[in-house]
Amino acid sequence: MACRISELVIDAADPEALAVFWSNVLGYVELGREDDGSIEIGPPDAGFGGPQPTLVISPSSDPRRGKLRLHLDVSATDRDQDAELERLLALGAGPADVGQSGAESWYVLADPEGNEFCLLRARIRPL
Structure with missing residues (x-):
């Protein structure tokens, strides 16, 4: 048995704006919100656990340093x-x-x- 990528988490200064951007790019919809301000977006027909991973846009005030790995x-x-x-x-x-x-x-x-x-x-x- 192997693992499957189910979610990708992106830290954001403005989770709302980034969730809208990535929803428009990928054709995703909002699936839910957490008390910490995180927004989960994903495919409209499948959501979490479907064939594509969902994105969790998580609030963060940490500055980004350099190119992403x-x-x-x-x-x-x-x-x-x-x-x-x-x-x-x-x-x-x-x-x-x-x-x-x-x-x-x-x-x-x-x-x-x-x-x-x-x-x-x-x-x-x-x-």
Whole structure:
């Protein structure tokens, strides 16, 4: 038997805004809130325990230091990479420089709180 990733937790200065951003990026919905201000978002049809992990956006006032050691990769499901890049930028993502050469087939972006993620070229089938 093996483990499965069920949740990813992201610390945020503004959990509300980051939950809205990632919900729009991933097509997720709010699943619940905790007394500590954490907001869990996930797939609308499955929620926690489904085939995709949920995201828990947790409040934190700790400053981020340097490049993240773990980041998310996303792939468009219904449009090409350039159209998805335009959509992500309109949602509030921004370009990020983590030392890429410029010849990569992916775009390095940052969410509104500066957390890096990559938009891959490959389009994948929606669940």
